Amino acid sequence: MGWGFIGPFVAVFGLVFLAPIGYALYLSVFRDRLIGGTSFVGLDNYGEALADSRFWEGLARVGLFLLVQVPIMLGIALLVALAIDSGRLYGKSFFRVAVFLPYAVPAVVASLIWGFIYGTRFGLVGNINETFGVTLPDPLSPSLVLAAIGNIVTWEFVGYNMLIFYSALKVVPRSLYEAAAIDGAGEWRIVASVKLPAIRSALVIATIFSIIGSFQLFNEPSILQKLAPNAITSDFTPNLYTYSLSFSGQQHNYAATVAIVMGVITAIIAYAVQLRGMRKG
Amino acid sequence: MRTHTTRRLLGTLAVVSALALTASACGSDTTDGAAGGPKDVEAALKKGGKVTVWAWEPTLKKVVEDFEKKYPKVDVELVNAGTGDKQYTALQNAMAAGSGAPDVAQVEYYALGQFAIGKSVEDLSSYGARKHGAGFTPGPWNAVTDDKAVYALPMDSGPMAFFYNKKVFDKHHIKVPTTWDEYVEAARTLHKADPKIFITNDTGDAGATTSLIWQAGGRPYKTDGTDVTVNFGDEGTKKYTATWQKLLAEKLVAPITSWSDAWYKGLADGSIATLSIGAWMPANLSSGVGSASGDWRVAPLPQWTKGDKASAENGGSSLAVPKAAKNKELAYAFTEFATTGAGASTRVAEGAFPATRADLESKAFLDTPFPYFGGQKANQVFAESANNVGTDWSYLPYQVYANSVFNDTVGKAYVSPTTLTDGLKAWQDASVKYGSDQGFTVNK
Structure with missing residues (x-):
């Protein structure tokens, strides 16, 4: 009886959600070779992936990215949200839109814009070098390119996270602030003891999304690769590695394996953060 | 709130479903029928149709015009799908996906081996390609053939x-x-x-x-x-x-x-x-x-x-017909037209470097002054x-x-x-x- 109601959902869910995962799992136990064709290899691909230094180096890179970029991005977003919510900011709706605007720019376009800015020959960095007779470090050199990407992602997503925090702050009853003020709490005390605890779940959600986003880093390095082919390798991030395995190496089976391993790692970390974040007290 | 992940999830899904597509098509690329002979090529030219060509070589534009003038029923679409590796990636994916592959593709000599060993390009010998062998310079001809098959026809060379x-x-x-x-x-x-x-x-x-x-x-x-x-x-x-x-x-x-x-x-x-x-x-x-x-x-x-x-040699390309091509006879006809005889000479006149003996040894070719190089007979x-x-x-x-x-x-x-x-x-x-x-x- 009830199947009639959930049938449409189950069909779509199965087709667009479960089937691709199932298919990736299926692919991951085979190996297709130029010489010898396709053969069943059991869990060999998984063994190879777990011992693949190219995969782990990419994972370490996005791990570092996560540890540095996400706190900076969420910190700025929180500051902006608190500032706009404080009601003391002149022209707050302008700032709200202005800070959010970069999120409306597609990631590909954003990366291209920043690619031009970073250019040491014809870009903004190049122009600054020429005008002021200085030599700024090249943002697209191997040592700085991860930071350069972090800057792009921060620019893109501060506004988005700000909006999450701001909307969470909006639903906190104003009377709580008044009560706190009557009790003698200053603005900072109200932030620390009332506002932050009140938007805790929004903070956790934003953190989890950012973790997933970091692990899936792809667009920005992929676009910048054309400008910095030697700094951004084909295995720069796990997603980029999966992409090159599949599309330049024609190793679809192994690519599926790496994608699954990466998915599992992401799920574990995101879940751990959620458990920790939702714990009372 | 969801869009942040959705956007990235969509990317992942796209990759996963692309994987799905590629693999599901793997089993079906053996369906090509018996390759047509020279007569089928003639018939196809009379009947007309559409040929999609993936190439970045600039002189092909003129060849396409000439070909369409000579065979008004054939419509040739010249697409620049990227230069070199970028085009091969697109080509391999289209071939593996079983749809979207062109009828003719420019493939550099260095890359042809990969397509030949993957059995993803058509053997052109049954269309009569071998008869052109003596007309090409040895280097490029050796690069497109082995004793089993002719994998492509040389378009230019890159000494x-x-x-x-x-x-x-x-x-x-x-x-x-x-x-x-x-x-x-x-x-x-x-x-x-x-x-x-x-x-x-x-x-x-x-x-x-x-x-x-x-x-x-x-x-x-x-x-x-x-x-x-x-x-x-x-x-x-x-x-x-x-x-x-x-x-x-x-x-x-x-x-x-x-x-x-x-x-x-x-x-x-x-x-x-x-x-x-x-x-x-x-x-x-x-x-x-x-x-x-x-x-x-x-x-x-x-x-x-x-x-x-x-x-x-540096670079130098051939024109190959993917196994996934829809109209192989027409594809071969265009390939032959563009790489031999008048088509080859047209391209040489436009500045391409020939892989054909006749053009390479002709006095007119050797004595051509290049205005771009200040009149030098380059x-x-x-x-x-x-x-x-x-x-x-x-x-x-x-x-x-x-x-x-x-x-x-x-x-x-x-x-x-x-x-x-x-x-x-x-x-x-x-x-x-x-x-x-x-x-x-x-x-x-």
Whole structure:
């Protein structure tokens, strides 16, 4: 009886959600070779992936990215949200839109814009070098390119996270602030003891999304690769590695394996953060 | 709140579903029927239809016009699906997905082996392709055939030459280098006189590197069936790395990637003073760097040993018909038209470098003045280079993949203290690993 109601959902869910995962799992136990064709290899691909230094180096890179970029991005977003919510900011709706605007720019376009800015020959960095007779470090050199990407992602997503925090702050009853003020709490005390605890779940959600986003880093390095082919390798991030395995190496089976391993790692970390974040007290 | 992840999830889903598509089509690419003979080609031309051609070679535009004029019922769509590796990636994916593949594709000689061994290009011998064998120069013809099949028809060839900006050379009183040592000297002098000028650009280009190693006498790849040897430790490679390392260490090459906007700009304004590249370059220069017309000249490549006349091939393409092509007879008809007879001559007149004997040996060809090169009869330089190309070179049967990881490995030498020798060793290791994974017997 009830199947009639959930049938449409189950069909779509199965087709667009479960089937691709199932298919990736299926692919991951085979190996297709130029010489010898396709053969069943059991869990060999998984063994190879777990011992693949190219995969782990990419994972370490996005791990570092996560540890540095996400706190900076969420910190700025929180500051902006608190500032706009404080009601003391002149022209707050302008700032709200202005800070959010970069999120409306597609990631590909954003990366291209920043690619031009970073250019040491014809870009903004190049122009600054020429005008002021200085030599700024090249943002697209191997040592700085991860930071350069972090800057792009921060620019893109501060506004988005700000909006999450701001909307969470909006639903906190104003009377709580008044009560706190009557009790003698200053603005900072109200932030620390009332506002932050009140938007805790929004903070956790934003953190989890950012973790997933970091692990899936792809667009920005992929676009910048054309400008910095030697700094951004084909295995720069796990997603980029999966992409090159599949599309330049024609190793679809192994690519599926790496994608699954990466998915599992992401799920574990995101879940751990959620458990920790939702714990009372 | 969801969009942040949705956007990325969608990306992942797209990849996953693309994977799904590719694999599901793998089993169905054996459905091609018996290949048609020359008669079917005639019939197809009368009947007409549509042919999609993926190519980036500029002179094909004129050939397409001529072909459509001659066969009004045939509609040829010329698509630039990217240059080199980018096009091959798109092509491999379209072939694997079973839809969206073109009827004719430009494939460089180095890449053809990968498509041939993957059985993804049509054997053209049943359409009568073998009869053209004697009409092509031996190098390109050998690159597209083996005793089993004709995998493509040669479209052009790329004997290397030294293109230099005479205006820049004259201004700074530089003589055209005849050896690579003189080339390094010229690079130093130029860059010192004007720090904006570089002898050439280089951000790590697998094709250019292998060609120069080829000219230096190195033979890093040997292929015999499925037995493959990769060795970047031979004498020729050492000559190359010793010289090129100097250029990199002294920052004498411009960090500009070939075919980028900055590259064309550098070629036009004289800040990239020379190119050592295939003889197909003139057409690209006149179409992409028109403003520098008259500045450039052509000379033989600098030599590794003074007095030598060694040369190598760089690039050079064929036209192949993918197995996934929809209209193979028409596809072959276009391929034949564009690579032999009048079509080939048209392309040569437009600035392409021929792979056909008749054109290469004709007096008209050799005596053609190039207005772009100030009236120089550049083809004489190219033809001499074609005669001096070192023999016995072979590429890997999976060179497309190898080239895709060139910048991961050798690229390090361009942006870090890693040496070219170490970079090439890492590239060798990556090529050995991939070859072994793919079932080849490598370095055994």
